[in-house]
Amino acid sequence: MRKIRSGIYGLNPLLDGGVNENSTTVVIGRSGAGKTTLATQFIRRGLQEGQEGVFVSLDENKEQIIREAVEMGWSDILEYLDDELLVFIDASGREFSNFIRKELPAFVADWKGSNARIVIDPLTPVLWSTKDLYEQRDLIGYMFKQTRKVGTVLCTLEEHGLADLAGPETVIPMYLADCVVHLRFDSAGTAPSRLLQIVKCRNSRHSPGAHPYQIVRGLGIILEGVDGRRPATAKGPSQLRQMLLTRSMPKNVRDHLEKSLDGLTDEDFRTLKPEQVLELILQEYQGT
Amino acid sequence: MAPGIGRALARAVRQEGLGEDLAIEGPSLANARRRQLFRYLCLRPCARVGEIARDLSYSQATVRWHEWDLLENGYVQIEGARVFPAGLIDPEDAVLFASLAAMGRAAVLAATFASPGTSYQEVAQHVDLTRQSVSKIAQELSEYGLLNLVEDGRYRRLYPTDRLTKKREGNRPRAAAFGDALLRRLADDGLSPELLRRNESALLVRFGVGPQRVVLDLPLDPYVTAWQGIS
Numbered sequence: 115m116r117k118i119r120s121g122i123y124g125l126n127p128l129l130d131g132g133v134n135e136n137s138t139t140v141v142i143g144r145s146g147a148g149k150t151t152l153a154t155q156f157i158r159r160g161l162q163e164g165q166e167g168v169f170v171s172l173d174e175n176k177e178q179i180i181r182e183a184v185e186m187g188w189s190d191i192l193e194y195l196d197d198e199l200l201v202f203i204d205a206s207g208r209e210f211s212n213f214i215r216k217e218l219p220a221f222v223a224d225w226k227g228s229n230a231r232i233v234i235d236p237l238t239p240v241l242w243s244t245k246d247l248y249e250q251r252d253l254i255g256y257m258f259k260q261t262r263k264v265g266t267v268l269c270t271l272e273e274h275g276l277a278d279l280a281g282p283e284t285v286i287p288m289y290l291a292d293c294v295v296h297l298r299f300d301s302a303g304t305a306p307s308r309l310l311q312i313v314k315c316r317n318s319r320h321s322p323g324a325h326p327y328q329i330v331r332g333l334g335i336i337l338e339g340v341d342g343r344r345p346a347t348a349k350g351p352s353q354l355r356q357m358l359l360t361r362s363m364p365k366n367v368r369d370h371l372e373k374s375l376d377g378l379t380d381e382d383f384r385t386l387k388p389e390q391v392l393e394l395i396l397q398e399y400q401g402t
Numbered sequence: 403m404a405p406g407i408g409r410a411l412a413r414a415v416r417q418e419g420l421g422e423d424l425a426i427e428g429p430s431l432a433n434a435r436r437r438q439l440f441r442y443l444c445l446r447p448c449a450r451v452g453e454i455a456r457d458l459s460y461s462q463a464t465v466r467w468h469e470w471d472l473l474e475n476g477y478v479q480i481e482g483a484r485v486f487p488a489g490l491i492d493p494e495d496a497v498l499f500a501s502l503a504a505m506g507r508a509a510v511l512a513a514t515f516a517s518p519g520t521s522y523q524e525v526a527q528h529v530d531l532t533r534q535s536v537s538k539i540a541q542e543l544s545e546y547g548l549l550n551l552v553e554d555g556r557y558r559r560l561y562p563t564d565r566l567t568k569k570r571e572g573n574r575p576r577a578a579a580f581g582d583a584l585l586r587r588l589a590d591d592g593l594s595p596e597l598l599r600r601n602e603s604a605l606l607v608r609f610g611v612g613p614q615r616v617v618l619d620l621p622l623d624p625y626v627t628a629w630q631g632i633s
Contacts, residue, residue: 168408170415201408205415216619217414219598220608230407264407 121159124337143297160231176202187332207239230265429591447486
């Protein structure tokens with residue numbers, strides 16, 4: 115799986131190098147959490163790499179988003195717009211749902227293999243275009259499956275009520291997306307607190323923790339305290355590899371396990387102890 | 403791949419080109435209005451000309467003209483005065499579909515399916531009809547075997563039967579064959595059809611002449627869509 119740089123300062127190390135290419139990411143957060151800022155950073159980074167960008171806005175009008183981006187200090191997007199490397203699309207949730215049902219297959223057939231970055235901000239109106247939960251799941255699942263054939267997709271999702279990701283508007287996209295990022299924003303106190311957490315990321319290691327972040331004019335979202343240059347250690351996997359050699363087990367099982375340990379790091383083992391893992395493996399294959 | 407994905411996506415989201423006529427004389431479905439009419443009849447077979455004209459914002463004369471063309475070219479067939487896509491439904495059900503095409507009947511049926519055991523009075527409030535109208539419609543739907551009317555003290559309650567469900571299940575092979583026949587017909591008409599998506603309830607096909615292509619999404623589940631509204 116090829117990694118592409120997210121454009122969000124400090125996020126790439128938390129995703130083992132970046133966002134998986136041709137994947138779908140959902141960014142969930144309350145109003146003011148920085149979802150649109152994150153989405154703009156993501157698309158702008160792609161433009162810097164020569165990728166095309168498509169920003170589908172289902173809520174605010176495009177002039178508003180462009181104005182906010184320019185106020186943030188990212189006036190270079192005006193040039194990308196002039197060159198049509200970046201295209202903004204205004205649509206209602208119902209229009210976009212109709213597009214998914216009627217036009218998306220033809221569009222994907224024509225543009226399959228493209229390398230664009232596509233943002234849908236926010237996805238919530240698409241979900242609300244139908245009350246039927248089965249239809250919602252079918253619509254979102256189909257959209258994710260198809261759109262990743264033409265690029266790397268990032269959708270934002272509004273979080274309503276408690277910040278526990280249990281709301282009906284978040285559950286379906288969370289299950290269906292490849293990667294889920296939660297922006298937890300609490301504006302109740304004197305100083306608003308912001309935490310970014312990667313809830314899941316298919317086919318990639320990812321940080322399990324919650325990381326404080328700030329939104330800084332000119333730079334966008336910056337994660338605090340992330341050291342991306344710290345080399346990964348593999349003490350645990352190495353110990354387990356040594357232990358496997360000392361214990362009796364079928365050769366094909368040992369060969370397979372040794373291969374599985376290739377590339378694993380202590381981050382993968384987290385709190386697991388190599389000797390405990392070995393005992394569990396032996397129990398599994400005892401007598402076979 | 404050449405750049406331009408953003409502009410193409412914008413055009414697709416706005417569904418530009420969907421209502422264009424194809425630059426070819428002859429084939430019925432090259433005409434955009436005829437496609438819309440054909441789609442409507444797949445959704446609501448045997449709908450009356452007046453209702454079609456209202457829903458599609460065409461004149462009644464336009465609807466009749468295009469219906470006649472579709473009939474001449476074998477895309478639709480007629481039983482009495484009831485027009486429906488050829489091969490999509492059991493012709494014996496034409497009377498049933500003509501009945502369901504009336505707004506009031508469809509609304510009462512939908513309300514009963516949504517809330518089995520509902521009373522005449524509750525349905526009347528829900529669908530904005532008088533109790534007497536609901537009573538008359540319920541009687542008709544009961545005669546078609548679609549509803550059971552049950553006495554409950556001083557109330558009469560409505561329960562849906564499984565007749566439509568059974569008919570729907572029984573119609574699946576016919577709907578599948580209808581889809582296959584349509585694709586063959588488009589090919590025979592020189593419209594180079596390209597199947598984009600297909601499931602039990604819908605078919606999405608793109609066709610055209612040269613670079614000019616249109617997309618047609620055809621609903622294939624009339625035993626549900628005929629009374630559940632238009633999408």
